[in-house]
Every structure is written in structure tokens, then in C-alpha cells.
Amino acid sequence: xxxxxxxxxxxxILGAALALLASARPRLQRTIAAxxxxxxxxxxxxxxxxxxxxxxxxMPVGGWPVPFGxxxxxxxxxxxxxxVSAAVLLAVLVxxxxxGIADGDDREAPVSIFYPTYLVLAAGVFDAFIAGDLFNLYVxxxxxxxxxxxxxxxxxxxxxxxxxxxxxxxxxxSSTLFLAAVGAIYxxxxxxxxxxxxxxxxxxxxxxxxxxxVMLLTAFGIKAAVFPLSFWLPDSYPTAIAPVxxxxxxxxxxxxxxxxxxxxxxxxxxxxxxxxxxxxxxLTMLVGVLxxxxxxxxxxxxxxxxxxxxxxxxxxxxxxxxxxxxxxIFYTVHHIVVQxxxxxxxxxxxxxxxxxxxxxxxxxxxxSPALGALYLLPALNLGGIPPFxxxxxxxxxLEAGAAARDPxxxxxxxxxxxxxxxxxxPLVRVWNVSFWRPAKQVAEGSRLTDELHEDPFRPQTTxxxxxxxxxxxxxxxxxxxxxxxxxxxxxxxxYAEQAGTxxxxxxxxxxxxxxx
Amino acid sequence: MSVSVALLGAMxxxxxxxxxxxxxxxxxxxxxxxxxxxxxxxLLLLALAGPPGAPPIAGSGPSSDPLPQALILTAIVITFxxxxxxxxxxxxxxxxxxxxxxxxxxxxxxxxxxxxxxxxAAAADEESEFDRPGGTG
Numbered sequence: 001x002x003x004x005x006x007x008x009x010x011x012x013i014l015g016a017a018l019a020l021l022a023s024a025r026p027r028l029q030r031t032i033a034a035x036x037x038x039x040x041x042x043x044x045x046x047x048x049x050x051x052x053x054x055x056x057x058x059m060p061v062g063g064w065p066v067p068f069g070x071x072x073x074x075x076x077x078x079x080x081x082x083x084v085s086a087a088v089l090l091a092v093l094v095x096x097x098x099x100g101i102a103d104g105d106d107r108e109a110p111v112s113i114f115y116p117t118y119l120v121l122a123a124g125v126f127d128a129f130i131a132g133d134l135f136n137l138y139v140x141x142x143x144x145x146x147x148x149x150x151x152x153x154x155x156x157x158x159x160x161x162x163x164x165x166x167x168x169x170x171x172x173x174s175s176t177l178f179l180a181a182v183g184a185i186y187x188x189x190x191x192x193x194x195x196x197x198x199x200x201x202x203x204x205x206x207x208x209x210x211x212x213x214v215m216l217l218t219a220f221g222i223k224a225a226v227f228p229l230s231f232w233l234p235d236s237y238p239t240a241i242a243p244v245x246x247x248x249x250x251x252x253x254x255x256x257x258x259x260x261x262x263x264x265x266x267x268x269x270x271x272x273x274x275x276x277x278x279x280x281x282x283l284t285m286l287v288g289v290l291x292x293x294x295x296x297x298x299x300x301x302x303x304x305x306x307x308x309x310x311x312x313x314x315x316x317x318x319x320x321x322x323x324x325x326x327x328x329i330f331y332t333v334h335h336i337v338v339q340x341x342x343x344x345x346x347x348x349x350x351x352x353x354x355x356x357x358x359x360x361x362x363x364x365x366x367x368s369p370a371l372g373a374l375y376l377l378p379a380l381n382l383g384g385i386p387p388f389x390x391x392x393x394x395x396x397x398l399e400a401g402a403a404a405r406d407p408x409x410x411x412x413x414x415x416x417x418x419x420x421x422x423x424x425x426p427l428v429r430v431w432n433v434s435f436w437r438p439a440k441q442v443a444e445g446s447r448l449t450d451e452l453h454e455d456p457f458r459p460q461t462t463x464x465x466x467x468x469x470x471x472x473x474x475x476x477x478x479x480x481x482x483x484x485x486x487x488x489x490x491x492x493x494x495y496a497e498q499a500g501t502x503x504x505x506x507x508x509x510x511x512x513x514x515x516x
Numbered sequence: 517m518s519v520s521v522a523l524l525g526a527m528x529x530x531x532x533x534x535x536x537x538x539x540x541x542x543x544x545x546x547x548x549x550x551x552x553x554x555x556x557x558x559l560l561l562l563a564l565a566g567p568p569g570a571p572p573i574a575g576s577g578p579s580s581d582p583l584p585q586a587l588i589l590t591a592i593v594i595t596f597x598x599x600x601x602x603x604x605x606x607x608x609x610x611x612x613x614x615x616x617x618x619x620x621x622x623x624x625x626x627x628x629x630x631x632x633x634x635x636x637a638a639a640a641d642e643e644s645e646f647d648r649p650g651g652t653g
Contacts, residue, residue, distance in 0.1 A: 142594050161609045172550050180557050187564035
């Protein structure tokens with residue numbers, strides 16, 4: 001079983017190389033990409049089953065003994081996130097195939113590099129999840145970031161270049177900070193192996209510990225879009241093509257959250273910075289959702305709710321308890337699926353109606369009831385309406401917060417509840433205005449949208465294009481996956497609870513990796 | 517642990533210049549800033565690697581730590597790839613800006629629609645075409 005671990009990274013990279021060779025044959029390219037991601041999904045399920053009993057799969061790459069070589073580690077958390085991201089990447093791949101076929105731009109240059117780059121992005125995400133070594137985590141981040149630079153500017157139009165430049169510069173600054181932190185940690189502890197760092201940080205002077213800890217958190221905070229460091233996200237994500245925005249929103253920020261979770265539970269398990277994390281989580285939730293309320297564009301609105309929900313995840317991490325960590329893990333899984341689905345649906349709306357600005361939308365429900373269902377179900381799920389998984393995840397977070405019995409956590413619980421209610425407002429407004437309002441009333445305007453301003457820097461309409469069967473099918477599949485998380489919430493939450501309990505007990509990780 | 521002051525000074529200067537350039541408006545300068553910051557971080561890794569020594573494989577006596585140098589090599593490769601991409605991006609945005617200016621030149625469009633069939637030379641040589649008498653508006 002351990003021998004299968006590196007395949008998770010090798011298969012997408014190999015697939016990318018083959019797809020690049022086959023760049024003149026789009027159909028072969030698509031097949032290669034689909035096969036590689038399906039294989040990783042299968043591997044992910046197998047690995048999740050293998051580590052469900054609490055064992056860990058440790059693969060010393062190149063045969064070097066563990067603390068000296070690079071080590072790949074799969075525990076419950078890694079295996080779960082690996083499986084979910086493989087499923088999401090596969091669904092979005094099907095969506096982009098549908099879009100590519102519909103637009104008939106099979107032979108244009110940007111499309112021939114799209115699938116290889118997409119596979120490299122997948123490899124980076126998977127590598128970050130299984131890295132047992134801080135520098136390998138850095139390399140995983142770089143792999144996914146460099147391919148995301150290419151994907152966000154695909155097509156090379158002016159708005160994408162402008163948005164891409166901001167995104168790239170911000171990401172590079174965070175990467176540089178991360179690299180400097182790795183160097184400083186190596187100087188302080190003499191190792192970059194996460195398990196060994198966990199053993200050795202406790203004996204460092206307190207000031208040095210806090211310095212290293214804050215450096216790592218700042219670097220990961222930029223990647224995860226935590227409030228004071230989140231300004232770049234709503235400006236850069238919405239301009240990319242629909243499948244790219246969807247996969248970025250679902251996965252890239254979550255890799256940052258995963259890195260924060262590892263930092264807090266394995267590398268620096270002490271509670272010193274937990275109050276800071278809770279305050280930051282609170283601000284992220286509030287500022288994100290207030291931003292969402294002010295947006296006229298569905299994609300920008302969704303980008304702000306994404307930032308807002310990162311706050312929930314950070315809240316779970318910041319509680320520093322097994323229950324909080326478990327809720328954060330469950331909520332991460334839920335949020336990866338639901339946020340990706342909503343961005344895919346926004347892509348469908350854009351094609352069907354020619355715009356995503358709600359002041360110009362109307363009558364969508366009459367025009368396409370199926371599209372209505374594809375929007376309403378994930379929207380209610382994200383808003384946290386019972387009995388959906390969004391409700392269960394939030395309930396878990398609020399319970400964990402209330403159980404901590406601390407004035408600060410009570411405030412955070414209150415803000416989280418308020419944010420949850422506020423989140424419903426922009427989501428339901430889109431429903432009322434774009435789906436329920438008859439098309440002929442659009443010109444009259446609506447009281448709900450009077451205060452909103454259209455984005456002057458982006459074209460408001462793009463002309464309608466046909467929806468293809470793969471696009472609708474993959475979005476429907478993602479909605480179904482979201483519902484499956486609701487139906488199987490019991491076992492999944494149990495799995496997350498076990499993962500959370502193990503994570504809070506960091507010597508288990510050290511023992512699993514180093515064998516002592 | 518003793519650290520070379522010259523190395524630290526160079527690192528500090530590189531960081532300072534890099535951050536200054538990063539905050540400029542022009543993307544070309546931002547790229548230069550990123551390159552400087554990247555190199556400053558490499559120097560930081562080198563400075564944190566401990567005292568210099570003999571080569572780890574062949575030398576005798578205390579050897580220097582090879583791991584940070586391996587990390588630096590990886591970081592250099594990554595910075596190299598990213599700066600190549602960024603330069604392509606800058607070139608692209610420069611070309612888009614150029615295209616925009618030509619497209620919005622109404623006199624040029626008018627000349628193109630006139631009696632003269634549009635050729636590459638006619639489109640590029642704006643001044644003389646504009647001044648030519650008989651060019652219908």
C-alpha cells in the first residue's frame with residue numbers, strides 16, 4: 001500500500017507530459033487527463049480506506065532513511081482531502097471539456113496547454129497534501145502556484161493579464177516569506193522534516209518559537225486568503241474562465257488552510273497564537289460577507305463568500321480542541337465541494353444569459369428550471385440551511401466553540417451565527433432577482449439591487465452560448481456529491497472526528513513518521 | 517553560530533531595494549524587485565546554513581552543511597521559471613496596450629476605409645496617410 005503513495009503525484013505529472021506530447025490531438029489529450037485524474041481518485045479512495053484504522057502510510061522517497069530523505073506521509077486528513085480534491089478536479093475537468101467542445105476552439109494554442117497545466121496543478125495540490133517535509137510542502141505549493149499563474153491568464157486578454165499580475169505578485173511574496181521561514185526553521189532546529197521539527201521546537205526560546213510560527217502563519221494566511229491578507233482574491237479569481245475559477249475557489253485556498261492546520265497541530269501545537277487566530281477568523285467572516293452583500297456580480301459575490309467561509313475554517317483551527325479541528329475538517333470537505341459547484345453554476349448562468357451581473361438578469365427559472373435547481377441546492381447548502389451539510393458543519397463549529405467556555409469563543413460563535421444569516425442574504429437575493437423575477441421586469445430595476453454598482457472595469461455582457469451536456473452533467477454531479485456529503489454526514493463526521501483527535505495528539509504523528 | 521556580516525549586509529540591501537522596486541507601479545520594476553527579493557532570500561538561507569567548511573564529500577576537516585545549498589538550488593530554479601513567465605506576461609500586456617492604441621486611432625480607421633486598400637504599410641505609416649489630400653473621412 002505504501003508503494004502506491006508516490007503515484008498520487010507521479011500519475012498527474014506523467015499525464016501532463018503525455019498530454020503535452022499529444023498537443024496536436026485534443027481528443028487524446030482529454031482522455032489522458034481524465035484517465036490520470038480517475039486513477040488518482042481511485043488511489044485516494046484506496047488510501048482513505050487503508051488509513052481509516054488510524055495507521056499512517058510513510059514513504060521515504062529514494063530509499064533514504066526517514067529524517068534524511070524526503071518523506072511522503074498519508075494520514076486520515078491527507079487521504080480524505082486527497083480523495084475529495086481528486087473528485088472535484090475530475091468534475092471540473094469534465095466541465096472544461098464540455099466548454100472546450102462547445103466553443104469549438106480545440107485547435108487554438110491556449111487550449112493545447114490547458115490540460116497539461118491543469119494536471120500539473122493537480123499534482124501540486126496532491127503533493128502539498130502528502131508532504132511530510134516542510135520544503136516538499138514549499139515545492140508542492142510552487143508547483144500548484146506556477147500552473148495557476150498560467151491558468152489564470154489563459155487566453156491573455158487584458159483583464160486577465162491585469163488580474164493575473166496582482167495574483168502572481170502577491171503569491172510570489174507569500175512564497176518568498178514561506179521560503180525564508182523554512183530557512184529560519186532549519187537554522188533553529190536543524191531539520192525540515194515536520195515530525196522532527198515537532199519534537200524540537202518545544203526546547204527553543206519562546207521568542208524564536210513565536211517568530212517562526214508567525215512567519216509561517218503569514219505566508220499560509222496569504223495563500224488561504226485570511227482577512228487582512230485576502231484583498232487579492234476577489235480581484236483576481238472572477239476574471240478567469242469558469243472552470244479555472246471553480247477549481248481555484250474550491251482547492252487553492254483550502255491547501256493554505258490545510259497548511260495552517262498542520263502548522264497549528266503538528267509543528268507548533270502550543271496554544272499561544274490561538275486567540276489571534278480566533279480574532280482573525282471573526283474578522284474574515286464578517287468582512288467577507290459584508291463584501292459579498294455589496295456585489296452586483298455573482299462571481300465577485302461568490303469570491304467574497306469564499307473569503308468569509310475561510311473564516312469558519314480558521315475558527316475551527318483556532319479553537320485548538322479536537323472537536324474544533326474535527327468540525328474544521330468536515331467543513332473543509334463540504335466547502336471544497338459546494339464552493340466549486342456554485343462557481344460552476346455561475347459559469348452556466350454566464351453562458352445561458354450572457355452576464356453574471358444580477359441587475360441585468362431575470363427570468364432564469366422560467367428559461368431553465370434545471371439551472372434553478374443547480375443554483376438553489378448548493379446555495380442553500382452554503383447558507384447553512386438544515387438538513388444540508390453546511391448546517392451540520394456550522395453546528396459542529398458552533399458546538400465546539402461553545403464547549404471551549406471562554407469569553408472570546410462566545411463572541412466568535414455569535415459572529416459566526418450572524419455571518420451565517422448574512423450569507424443567506426446575497427445568495428437568496430441572486431435567486432429572487434435572477435431566477436424569480438420575470439425577464440420583462442429587468443428594465444424596471446428592483447428594490448433589492450438599487451444600491452448595487454456594476455463593475456466599470458469589466459464587460460457586463462458576453463453574448464449567450466449553448467450549454468453542453470458534459471457541463472450540465474458535471475455540475476449536476478457536483479450538486480449530487482454535495483448532497484451525498486449530507487446523506488453520509490454521519491460516517492464522514494465520525495472520520496473527521498477521529499482525524500481531529502489524532503491531529504491534536506501530535507506525538508502520534510511523530511511516532512508514525514519516525515517510528516519512535 | 518557565527519554569521520558573515522558582509523553576507524548579512526548584502527542581504528539587507530537586496531531586501532530593501534527589492535521591496536522598494538516591488539512597490540513601484542511599472543510591472544518591469546516589480547519583476548526586478550521580485551528577483552532581488554528572491555536572491556536576498558537565497559542569501560538568507562546561505563547565512564543560516566552555519567559556518568563555511570570543506571566540500572561535504574571530498575574534503576577533510578569540518579564540512580559545510582549541504583542541505584541549505586540544495587534548497588537554494590531548488591529556489592533558484594523556481595525563481596527562474598517564474599520570472600520567465602512574468603516577462604512573457606509583461607510582453608503580452610505591452611502588446612495589448614499597443615494594439616489598443618492602433619485600434620482607437622480613428623483617423624487610421626478612416627484611411628483604411630478610404631479609396632486606398634488597407635495594407636500593412638498604410639496602417640503603420642499614420643502621419644503621411646493622414647496628411648495626404650483626397651483621403652476621404
